[in-house]
Amino acid sequence: GAVVSQHPSWVICKSGTSVKIECRSLDFQATTMFWYRQFPKQSLMLMATSNEGSKATYEQGVEKDKFLINHASLTLSTLTVTSAHPEDSSFYICSARPGTGDSHTEAFFGQGTRLTVV
Amino acid sequence: AQKVTQAQTEISVVEKEDVTLDCVYETRDTTYYLFWYKQPPSGELVFLIRRNSFDEQNEISGRYSWNFQKSTSSFNFTITASQVVDSAVYFCALSALYNYGQNFVFGPGTRLSVLP
Numbered sequence: 272g273a274v275v276s277q278h279p280s281w282v283i284c285k286s287g288t289s290v291k292i293e294c295r296s297l298d299f300q301a302t303t304m305f306w307y308r309q310f311p312k313q314s315l316m317l318m319a320t321s322n323e324g325s326k327a328t329y330e331q332g333v334e335k336d337k338f339l340i341n342h343a344s345l346t347l348s349t350l351t352v353t354s355a356h357p358e359d360s361s362f363y364i365c366s367a368r369p370g371t372g373d374s375h376t377e378a379f380f381g382q383g384t385r386l387t388v389v
Numbered sequence: 390a391q392k393v394t395q396a397q398t399e400i401s402v403v404e405k406e407d408v409t410l411d412c413v414y415e416t417r418d419t420t421y422y423l424f425w426y427k428q429p430p431s432g433e434l435v436f437l438i439r440r441n442s443f444d445e446q447n448e449i450s451g452r453y454s455w456n457f458q459k460s461t462s463s464f465n466f467t468i469t470a471s472q473v474v475d476s477a478v479y480f481c482a483l484s485a486l487y488n489y490g491q492n493f494v495f496g497p498g499t500r501l502s503v504l505p
Contacts, residue, residue: 380434
């Protein structure tokens with residue numbers, strides 16, 4: 272199946288610093304990518320929808336100035352956690368679907384990034 | 390509103406037992422897709438199956454089988470002769486046209502532990 276690569280797999284950073292997480296679709300183009308956050312033993316919660324060439328769309332309650340999303344190409348979206356605090360520690364997962372438009376193909380997920388802010 | 394319910398938070402079985410994971414969904418849309426994903430301890434999500442709302446035929450893939458019942462809005466997942474490697478969190482998800490964009494709505498997940 273299609274591959275979505277997420278980097279890094281884990282990161283530890285100091286409080287107040289910023290962390291960038293990359294999500295790449297390796298063998299397909301994705302106009303839209305999605306960023307999720309998963310707290311321990313909980314389900315995936317959508318944070319934002321990343322649209323290539325335009326601004327991301329954030330879910331209610333997600334601070335867009337804190338979680339910066341850039342989708343500069345059809346194969347790369349980045350999530351930057353700015354001025355990270357311990358409460359931002361979580362598992363972040365991206366997903367991408369091949370193609371454009373209203374496609375209901377399966378989404379392919381990155382392997383996730385475990386962020387720990389100390 | 391779109392919603393996916395997985396009533397079983399955690400299930401423990403002994404190896405070789407059969408186990409069924411329940412999934413009930415809600416949607417106003419007449420066209421929608423249902424998915425199951427597996428999340429092993431390593432964290433990545435592994436795609437298992439997609440089913441569209443017009444196809445109620447049950448599917449079997451090896452030890453896995455899925456029962457889609459539109460009348461009860463359920464899409465249950467059965468593992469036959471479970472193995473330790475099946476231990477993971479399993480998510481049922483819904484994708485419908487009235488979702489914002491093309492996003493999924495995930496259920497809360499069922500943590501399956503298969504004991505040797």
